[in-house]
Amino acid sequence: MPLITRSKKQEARNKKQEARSKKQEARNKKQEARSKKQEARSKKQEARSKKQEDDPVKSKIMFEPVILKNINASDSYTLTAYLKTGGYQALKKALEMNTDTIIQMVKDSGLRGRGGAGFSTGLKWSFIPKDPTIPKYLCCNADEGEPGTYKDRAIIEKDPHQLLEGIAIGCYAIGASNAYIYIRGEFTLGADRLEDAIREAHSKGYLGNNILGSKFSLNIYVHRGAGAYICGEETALLESLEGRRALPRIKPPFPALVGLFGKPTVINNVETLACIPHIINRGAGWFAAIGPAKSPGPKLFGVSGHVNKPGLYELPMGTPLREIIYTHAGGIKGDRRLKAVIPGGVSAPMLTEKDLDTPMDFDSLAAKGTMLGSGAVVVMDEKTCIVKAALIVHEFFHHESCGKCTPCREGLDWIVKVMRRVEHGEGKERDLDLLLKLCGDIFGRTFCPLGDGAVMALRGAINNFREEFEYHVKHKRCMAGC
Amino acid sequence: MLSEGAVKEINDLTGKYANKRSAVMPALFVVQREYGYVTEEGMREVANILGLRPVQIFEVATFYTMYNKKPVGKYHIQVCTNISCSLLGANHIVDFLSMRLGVKVKETTPDKMFTLSTVECLGSCGTAPMMQINDRYYEDLTKEKIEEILKGLK
Numbered sequence: 001m002p003l004i005t006r007s008k009k010q011e012a013r014n015k016k017q018e019a020r021s022k023k024q025e026a027r028n029k030k031q032e033a034r035s036k037k038q039e040a041r042s043k044k045q046e047a048r049s050k051k052q053e054d055d056p057v058k059s060k061i062m063f064e065p066v067i068l069k070n071i072n073a074s075d076s077y078t079l080t081a082y083l084k085t086g087g088y089q090a091l092k093k094a095l096e097m098n099t100d101t102i103i104q105m106v107k108d109s110g111l112r113g114r115g116g117a118g119f120s121t122g123l124k125w126s127f128i129p130k131d132p133t134i135p136k137y138l139c140c141n142a143d144e145g146e147p148g149t150y151k152d153r154a155i156i157e158k159d160p161h162q163l164l165e166g167i168a169i170g171c172y173a174i175g176a177s178n179a180y181i182y183i184r185g186e187f188t189l190g191a192d193r194l195e196d197a198i199r200e201a202h203s204k205g206y207l208g209n210n211i212l213g214s215k216f217s218l219n220i221y222v223h224r225g226a227g228a229y230i231c232g233e234e235t236a237l238l239e240s241l242e243g244r245r246a247l248p249r250i251k252p253p254f255p256a257l258v259g260l261f262g263k264p265t266v267i268n269n270v271e272t273l274a275c276i277p278h279i280i281n282r283g284a285g286w287f288a289a290i291g292p293a294k295s296p297g298p299k300l301f302g303v304s305g306h307v308n309k310p311g312l313y314e315l316p317m318g319t320p321l322r323e324i325i326y327t328h329a330g331g332i333k334g335d336r337r338l339k340a341v342i343p344g345g346v347s348a349p350m351l352t353e354k355d356l357d358t359p360m361d362f363d364s365l366a367a368k369g370t371m372l373g374s375g376a377v378v379v380m381d382e383k384t385c386i387v388k389a390a391l392i393v394h395e396f397f398h399h400e401s402c403g404k405c406t407p408c409r410e411g412l413d414w415i416v417k418v419m420r421r422v423e424h425g426e427g428k429e430r431d432l433d434l435l436l437k438l439c440g441d442i443f444g445r446t447f448c449p450l451g452d453g454a455v456m457a458l459r460g461a462i463n464n465f466r467e468e469f470e471y472h473v474k475h476k477r478c479m480a481g482c
Numbered sequence: 483m484l485s486e487g488a489v490k491e492i493n494d495l496t497g498k499y500a501n502k503r504s505a506v507m508p509a510l511f512v513v514q515r516e517y518g519y520v521t522e523e524g525m526r527e528v529a530n531i532l533g534l535r536p537v538q539i540f541e542v543a544t545f546y547t548m549y550n551k552k553p554v555g556k557y558h559i560q561v562c563t564n565i566s567c568s569l570l571g572a573n574h575i576v577d578f579l580s581m582r583l584g585v586k587v588k589e590t591t592p593d594k595m596f597t598l599s600t601v602e603c604l605g606s607c608g609t610a611p612m613m614q615i616n617d618r619y620y621e622d623l624t625k626e627k628i629e630e631i632l633k634g635l636k
């Protein structure tokens with residue numbers, strides 16, 4: 001009996017056990033369901049935050065200006081104001097770093113030249129020979145002349161110390177003890193602000209001999225241009241700095257080996273150099289995480305033309321063109337429709353409404369057959385006569401051609417002659433083909449990129465708006481009704 | 483003749499550069515300030531001071547548009563007519579100034595007060611239309627604003 005009883009007890013125990021394990025199972029299932037819900041929830045969360053990133057209005061609020069962070073203060077151009085927001089801390093930090101480490105950091109940040117070509121700044125710096133017995137130079141390109149562009153002027157006039165700090169770090173990294181800021185001649189206020197800022201920085205030991213107690217010494221000089229767009233081309237800039245007419249030099253040799261006064265030279269745009277202190281302060285990873293991986297960082301977009309709120313907007317690289325025009329610049333004046341937009345200064349071929357979702361970065365714009373250039377966004381509404389706009393742009397290129405090479409000098413002369421007669425209702429039927437043929441005669445045959453830029457801009461206008469050009473020829477007047 | 487101060491200024495300029503010739507451009511600005519425009523005499527003096535041939539000065543002076551090769555009025559009004567300014571009516575600004583001053587573009591008023599010019603983009607496109615009078619920028623122009631500005635220039 002006891003045996004039976006035991007076995008009965010055992011049975012009862014087993015049953016309990018079973019019931020327990022069933023409960024456990026049920027519990028497990030609940031747990032599973034719960035964790036699945038959790039997963040779904042976190043996926044939703046993710047989607048939501050992604051949406052937030054894509055949402056133009058939100059990203060506008062979320063992006064804190066970096067380069068323009070100081071410009072609203074009334075005394076933003078003084079050393080006192082600059083020091084208040086952490087100015088010259090990056091220089092201090094950099095002077096304690098190995099120069100190779102700095103160059104690597106700039107490379108890792110992914111910073112690409114803001115002067116137009118988009119070349120890796122760190123890579124450019126790394127081309128400078130290390131031999132300490134050879135003098136080296138850094139030239140800051142402040143010739144800002146690409147029509148539509150006014151970003152460098154803002155940095156220079158409103159926050160010159162930011163530029164000086166970037167130049168100083170660059171000079172330390174490449175081993176230069178003299179730097180020149182080539183500023184376009186018309187920017188007299190900017191030149192004065194820079195001279196004052198240099199004096200101030202000298203007096204407080206941020207420039208001059210043994211900067212901040214280090215072995216590094218640096219002088220920065222301001223050199224004023226005198227009215228010639230071609231001085232923005234880097235080798236023409238060097239010629240001009242050497243006191244000659246600004247005719248571009250043949251490359252190679254590249255300025256990194258044979259530059260100013262025949263010595264290794266780095267040439268960088270104002271906005272490029274203004275990024276440097278922030279990269280040192282906040283790290284390469286921070287910079288690289290803003291915008292597209294291959295074209296990162298904050299970017300200044302200067303919007304002009306037919307918009308409600310023209311102005312300078314600092315946004316992440318890769319911000320869609322639509323967001324820049326409609327969210328930040330307030331849309332087209334008078335609620336008119338957009339006809340065309342030049343995305344990067346007049347050398348960049350124009351885009352139209354269908355391209356508005358293009359991210360504004362070097363690679364996305366190149367894929368659209370145009371370029372980011374200087375980030376100058378020129379907006380034209382539906383009433384704009386494209387033929388006239390193109391004529392204005394090409395009168396400019398014609399005027400600024402330095403005359404060194406025949407295809408550009410003579411070709412642009414012809415192009416402008418033909419365009420003038422088309423615009424003035426005296427065009428002939430074959431003029432459009434003639435213009436395109438002239439483009440072909442110039443493209444790829446010029447000494448510097450000015451000629452190619454002019455051709456690309458004209459091809460862009462004709463390809464997008466051929467019927468307007470044809471209308472001008474046929475009806476001797478403008479299709480847009482101006 | 484350049485003043486003693488101007489000669490010294492040009493000599494001092496050479497200290498900024500590894501090569502004396504680099505001082506040609508800033509020296510020409512000194513000449514322009516002293517004579518009102520870049521005179522042949524002034525250019526020859528610069529050549530002398532810097533130890534260069536006169537042609538090396540002439541070729542620079544004629545290449546860059548900011549060196550005035552003939553006298554301009556007391557106020558040199560330069561209106562930007564490039565793309566952003568044109569989209570916002572730069573041609574009306576030029577016409578209005580031309581009417582108000584009674585001169586055509588590139589001309590100087592008989593009393594030598596005003597010269598009217600049109601120029602390429604001055605890097606002020608977000609505040610178009612705009613003009614520069616001597617060193618100063620005037621932005622977001624309207625006819626009323628121009629009237630005010632002209633009144634202030636006597």
Ligand SMILES: Cc1cc2nc3c(=O)[nH]c(=O)nc-3n(C[C@H](O)[C@H](O)[C@H](O)COP(=O)(O)O)c2cc1C
Pocket residue numbers: 112113114115116117118119121141142143144145146229230231232233234235267268269270272273448449450
């Ligand atoms: C016709 C022409 C005009 C240019 N104008 C400018 C200019 O005004 N400012 C500028 O920074 N770069 C200009 N560039 C680009 C420079 O040649 C050079 O690529 C740039 O200054 C390099 O600096 P970054 O690497 O920092 O962009 C111009 C190029 C060409 C061909």
Ligand code: SF4
Pocket residue numbers: 230247248400401402403404405406408409446447448449450451452
């Ligand atoms: S392409 Fe035009 S601007 Fe460039 S070197 Fe030739 S003539 Fe000069």
Ligand code: FES
Pocket residue numbers: 147148149562563564565566567568602603604605606607610612
């Ligand atoms: S287009 Fe007029 S200032 Fe730039």
